[in-house]
Amino acid sequence: MxxxxxxxxxxxxxxxxxxxxxxxxKDPKKFKSIEKKIANVMVSDHKHRxxxxxxKCKRCQARLKKKQELLKxxxxxxxxxxxxxxxxxxxxxNKEDLVLYENK
Numbered sequence: 001m002x003x004x005x006x007x008x009x010x011x012x013x014x015x016x017x018x019x020x021x022x023x024x025x026k027d028p029k030k031f032k033s034i035e036k037k038i039a040n041v042m043v044s045d046h047k048h049r050x051x052x053x054x055x056k057c058k059r060c061q062a063r064l065k066k067k068q069e070l071l072k073x074x075x076x077x078x079x080x081x082x083x084x085x086x087x088x089x090x091x092x093x094n095k096e097d098l099v100l101y102e103n104k
Contacts, residue, residue: 015088017081017084017085017088018085018088020075020077021075021076021085022074022075025074025075025076025085028089028092028093031089031090031092031093032093034074035086037070038067038070038071038074041063041066041067041070042063042064042067044059044060044063046059048060
């Protein structure tokens with residue numbers, strides 16, 4: 001990366017999604033391990049044909065509650081912040097989709 005591009009990245013404003021999050025959540029190298037930790041909470045030994053059946057299942061609702069507690073424990077203020085964080089971090093970690101625009 002040349003010096004001009006490095007300066008652009010350094011001077012770029014921080015994404016408001018990252019406001020209030022720990023440094024671990026801001027590190028793209030830890031993205032996959034954090035996602036795996038969150039996904040493992042929702043692992044189940046059974047499936048449901050409909051969302052309605054999922055919502056009635058007490059075991060699945062307990063897992064969903066555990067996931068919400070884990071998200072709060074990690075530092076997310078709400079599920080929307082988590083979803084936006086996930087979207088931004090997946091773009092950052094997949095460098096093929098990352099495009100740096102030059103000022104003209």
